[in-house]
Amino acid sequence: MLTVLVGGLSVSSGAESVRAQQWLRGNTHTHTANSDGDSPPDTVVRWYRDAGYDFLFVTDHERITDPAPLNARFGVPGRFLLIAGEEVTQLVADSTHPDRRRQAHVNALGLTRVVTRLGERGIVQGISLADAYARNIAEIRAAGGIAQVNHPNFRWSVRLDDLTALPDSTLFEIWNAHTGVNNAGGVDAAGRVAPSAEALWDSLLTRGKVVFAVADDDSHSFRASDADSYALTRPGRAWIVLRADTLTDSAILGALRRGDFYASTGVTLSELAVTDRAITVAISPVNDSRYTIEFIGSGGRVLATVHDRRASYTIRGGEGYVRVRVSDSNGWMAWTQATRMR
Numbered sequence: 152m153l154t155v156l157v158g159g160l161s162v163s164s165g166a167e168s169v170r171a172q173q174w175l176r177g178n179t180h181t182h183t184a185n186s187d188g189d190s191p192p193d194t195v196v197r198w199y200r201d202a203g204y205d206f207l208f209v210t211d212h213e214r215i216t217d218p219a220p221l222n223a224r225f226g227v228p229g230r231f232l233l234i235a236g237e238e239v240t241q242l243v244a245d246s247t248h249p250d251r252r253r254q255a256h257v258n259a260l261g262l263t264r265v266v267t268r269l270g271e272r273g274i275v276q277g278i279s280l281a282d283a284y285a286r287n288i289a290e291i292r293a294a295g296g297i298a299q300v301n302h303p304n305f306r307w308s309v310r311l312d313d314l315t316a317l318p319d320s321t322l323f324e325i326w327n328a329h330t331g332v333n334n335a336g337g338v339d340a341a342g343r344v345a346p347s348a349e350a351l352w353d354s355l356l357t358r359g360k361v362v363f364a365v366a367d368d369d370s371h372s373f374r375a376s377d378a379d380s381y382a383l384t385r386p387g388r389a390w391i392v393l394r395a396d397t398l399t400d401s402a403i404l405g406a407l408r409r410g411d412f413y414a415s416t417g418v419t420l421s422e423l424a425v426t427d428r429a430i431t432v433a434i435s436p437v438n439d440s441r442y443t444i445e446f447i448g449s450g451g452r453v454l455a456t457v458h459d460r461r462a463s464y465t466i467r468g469g470e471g472y473v474r475v476r477v478s479d480s481n482g483w484m485a486w487t488q489a490t491r492m493r
């Protein structure tokens with residue numbers, strides 16, 4: 152008999168009890184003027200609250216923007232919650248890279264004290280990128296936080312080998328809405344291929360890693376006056392939707408640790424049900440958009456494609472894992488976590 156894992160969590164109670172919980176929308180990657188964002192925390196937090204988000208992590212570089220006074224001003228019990236975060240902005244010296252360094256940025260979500268990056272001005276010498284990830288993720292966990300590996304293709308820094316030792320239940324940014332992060336991967340003039348962030352995720356899942364996909368804003372720009380920049384980096388373009396029974400720090404962080412969420416750039420799911428026999432998704436349609444639902448297994452192989460607003464996949468048992476990707480006719484996407492068969 153199959154044991155089905157939803158993210159990292161074994162589900163034995165069927166879909167009904169899961170569906171009774173709330174769907175909550177949030178952003179896990181946000182900057183304010185406390186680091187390199189263009190607006191003070193008040194402006195940033197108000198923007199997300201007024202845009203209808205349920206929760207927000209402000210993740211300024213190398214510091215925690217204190218959520219307490221911001222929650223006192225902008226928090227709404229049961230409707231909007233700010234949770235502590237930090238982006239640990241690690242650079243690793245590498246004489247073979249054109250920049251002479253590679254970037255290994257990791258968000259810390261829900262941490263209780265600042266995590267200090269390694270090295271002078273954040274540039275550590277003489278250790279591998281994988282070791283830098285291992286150290287910083289261990290520090291983030293020791294500080295009570297959840298680690299999220301950010302934008303692997305930023306400055307073409309991160310390779311699959313750097314990621315294969317990530318601890319289970321790490322979050323992984325497969326879509327970052329900031330400009331210049333190369334989500335889709337690319338090929339250089341010498342023919343070297345850098346896979347998309349989504350393909351890197353499939354490679355990790357294929358190796359048996361329990362890594363959860365995130366889409367987020369990495370927002371820096373809240374001033375409409377800077378029109379060109381704003382068009383590229385404005386907030387509200389990528390998020391996650393998770394399931395929790397209440398809007399509290401512990402409920403949100405618990406759902407993140409379990410992988411009980413999906414990632415989106417605009418597609419909303421009205422149903423996501425996983426049993427030991429089938430995975431079912433349904434979409435809340437927008438206007439006359441058309442939808443493609445793909446069920447994807449080990450190696451990134453497409454197991455089934457359905458052109459409809461609802462689809463079910465019957466689990467056969469040899470897929471390794473099954474995840475769902477939804478694409479709409481306007482380019483918006485949603486990605487569920489992988490359901491793993493053991």
Ligand SMILES: [Zn+2]
Pocket residue numbers: 238256301302
């Ligand atoms: Zn970053």
Ligand SMILES: [Zn+2]
Pocket residue numbers: 180181182238369
């Ligand atoms: Zn960032």
